[in-house]
Amino acid sequence: MMKNSAEVVIIGGGVVGCAIAYNLAKMGCTDVVVLEKEYLTAGATGRCGAGIRQQWGTEMNCKLSKASMDTFEVLNEMLEYPVDIELKQNGYLILAYEEKEIEQFKKNISLQNRLGIDSRLISPEEAREIVPHLNIDGLLGAAFCGRDGHANPFHVTQAYADAAKRLGVEIYTYTSCMDIEREGDQITGVVTDKGKIKTSKVVNAAGGYSDLIGNMVGLELPVFSERHQIMVTEPVNPLQGPMVISFYHHFYCQQVPHGAFIMGQGDPNEPKGHNIGHSWQFLQELSGKIVRTFPVLKDLRVVRQWSGLYNITPDSQPILCEAPEVPGFYMAIGFSGHGFMIAPITGVVMAEMILGKEVSMPVHKLDLGRFERGELVLEPSVV
């Protein structure tokens, strides 16, 4: 039986929605419902590249990702998860092919080091020591942080969901949010395809579909969704330690603990929208980049390609706030391709915000109003 009222209704059963639910319950607010229109991680969380890095170009992203990495390191124990989130910390190696990339990396690294993130600029030869099968032709240098890495998005989400459920949170899968009801400017309930839930607080954690949820309370949110494609190979013995990424070539490639290589690329010409189909152009283009950059991988078989949605804001940083025009409507959206890796701290700050507590990170700068005020802090380091 579905509950017919709740203190907070969270829309979206991805890692962000589940992390918010867990933190609310941990802080004492257990009358929480999570709505997921398919199964947990069906959206962006379960389609992502599973990388977690702290090497960012803005102070905000560095702080959020460092605090999240601190949490990932203890997540199995904290959430009493009996499986394993498959944390792997063999680093992120970010390749530079242009002088201006080196200049940007120097700025980023100086910021990161000031915030306690142990990253450094290395030579092409050092990069090849870390990734022996890397082709360093044309490489000018690289940024490296050995504490970055990988975690399994399915298990991280399940760990949060299971812990939240133990504290009393209800999670309804295969349940769609159809509408959000209001009286005056107050939220009064959420209409689902399985019935109505009375509530005064709704959290939009709908990832690639956050714009549609915003429309339900009359908001035109400054976000759009964009397909990003990704593919995976058969598993092989451990070969590559770090995640390797290139902003110049728009690709990333890592070997996950299971043994498979996961790789993806951004397409500058990808149209906006909710398409999550696949294309042969992607398979051919990315395979070319990978074979050129890691020649030894040419004999690996690709077994699947898929895609998911980035939910993108004008400054590539998320929107974490309560809507000024719609009290009780909270948003954790617009993660612009890096929601998974900052989900642990997002869960904490959103729960604090919703419960009226002091928020432990300066995320007031990630409010909706920054776009109108023109106070954008553009993140320069996105694939």
Next chain:
Amino acid sequence: MKDDVILCFCEDLTREEVREAIKKGSDSFEALKRLIRCGMGACQGKTCEENIQREIMAITGKTREELPLQRQRPPSVGIFLQDAARGDNDEK
């Protein structure tokens, strides 16, 4: 069928492991594969999906019509990165 029969060969999963995960709440093939990797290996479910769907039916009581098949994605069989990179250009 015995519990220690391997249902998913690529990921080496026994019938018992699959049944345990279904009982814990993974009530569709898509949900199940994300937690225990059945159907995520080299065959992409082409060998195991039928047998695993039967286990889901038996435990959840759902009918075949109520259980969606997993989404098919390319490539239809594993393809070497060097061949994918060449595409339809046989001259290179």
